[in-house]
Amino acid sequence: MIAVENLSKSFVLHNQGGAVITVMAGAALHVDPGECVGLTGQSGSGKSTLMRMIHGNYRVCGGSIRIAGVELAGAEPRAVMALRRDTLGYVSQFLRVLPRVPTVQVVAEPLRALGVAQEVAQARAECLLWRLNIPRRLWSLSPTTFSGGEQQRVNIARGFVHPFPVLLLDEPTASLDAQNRAVVLSLIHEAKARGAAILGIFHDAEARDAVCDRLVDVTGFTPARAT
Numbered sequence: 001m002i003a004v005e006n007l008s009k010s011f012v013l014h015n016q017g018g019a020v021i022t023v024m025a026g027a028a029l030h031v032d033p034g035e036c037v038g039l040t041g042q043s044g045s046g047k048s049t050l051m052r053m054i055h056g057n058y059r060v061c062g063g064s065i066r067i068a069g070v071e072l073a074g075a076e077p078r079a080v081m082a083l084r085r086d087t088l089g090y091v092s093q094f095l096r097v098l099p100r101v102p103t104v105q106v107v108a109e110p111l112r113a114l115g116v117a118q119e120v121a122q123a124r125a126e127c128l129l130w131r132l133n134i135p136r137r138l139w140s141l142s143p144t145t146f147s148g149g150e151q152q153r154v155n156i157a158r159g160f161v162h163p164f165p166v167l168l169l170d171e172p173t174a175s176l177d178a179q180n181r182a183v184v185l186s187l188i189h190e191a192k193a194r195g196a197a198i199l200g201i202f203h204d205a206e207a208r209d210a211v212c213d214r215l216v217d218v219t220g221f222t223p224a225r226a227t
Contacts, residue, residue: 001166001197002031002054007063007073007221009049023049027063027221029199033165036188036198038212041219047201050218051168054199055090056080067166085113089164093171095143095151103146104129104139107157114162121161128157131183149175160187167191169200173207185210 007027013019024046031037039047052058054065060073068087072080084090089110097106104125111121129139132153138146143154152175159167169188173181181204188211191198202208208215 001033001068002029002199003064003066004029004050004054005064007050007053007065008061009053009058010061022223024053024218024221025223027218029216031166031197031199033195033197034192035213036192036200036211038208038215039199039201040215040217041222046218046222048170050221051170051199051201055088055168056084085110087164088166088168089159089162090168091155091159091170091172093152093174095155097143099144100142102140103134103143103154106143106154107161110158110162124161125157128161129154131187132157133180133183149177149180152176153180156184156187160191163191163194163196165196167196167198167200169198169202171201171203173202173204181207 005028007024008022009024010020010022013021027050029037039050041047049058053060054067054072056072056075063073065072067083070079070083070087072083075083104122107125107129108121111124112118126139130136134150134153134157138150143151146154156172159169172188173184176184185207188198192211198211200212202212
């Protein structure tokens with residue numbers, strides 16, 4: 001479901017005379033259906049950069065990224081958006097939503113984008129908000145007013161509301177208490193059971209050990225450290 005081959009990424013520093021810095025070269029990994037693979041490596045080794053390329057936030061300088069058979073490297077923005085809508089879910093560390101949109105609508109939005117009826121989408125959103133212990137009194141409020149932990153749980157609910165075939169998880173259990181951490185791990189296991197291919201960054205070692213089938217150390221993909 002995820003196939004990365006010989007991937008490279010460089011950044012141009014326009015404020016430093018156009019200097020080019022290569023931050024990744026020769027990256028390769030695969031994630032099969034029903035599998036969770038964890039990215040490891042020290043801070044600054046390129047985990048987030050690799051995730052952002054796979055999600056289409058960063059353009060690829062070389063190599064290939066195929067998601068469910070779709071080539072992402074060099075893809076037009078419209079194709080990237082379609083892939084995100086139908087196939088590629090993403091749970092980031094930070095919630096970015098429009099102000100004043102009720103939480104239940106924020107969570108239901110991925111389903112509505114697929115044409116799911118309002119009542120069905122809202123029911124699914126409410127179920128996840130309940131599982132993730134977001135009080136019902138908050139469902140009609142904007143999550144921009146919530147605490148960091150509550151915003152993270154809204155992000156998780158939004159990422160899992162549609163059964164995406166491919167999921168990217170960036171620190172999904174950070175800042176969560178034990179009860180909500182257990183709920184998130186259950187959601188990941190359920191996604192694996194239905195055949196989702198999951199790639200994640202987990203600094204929480206116990207969570208990583210609980211859900212990951214394999215680990216990929218990205219340090220070797222960083223040119224300055226490559227061997």
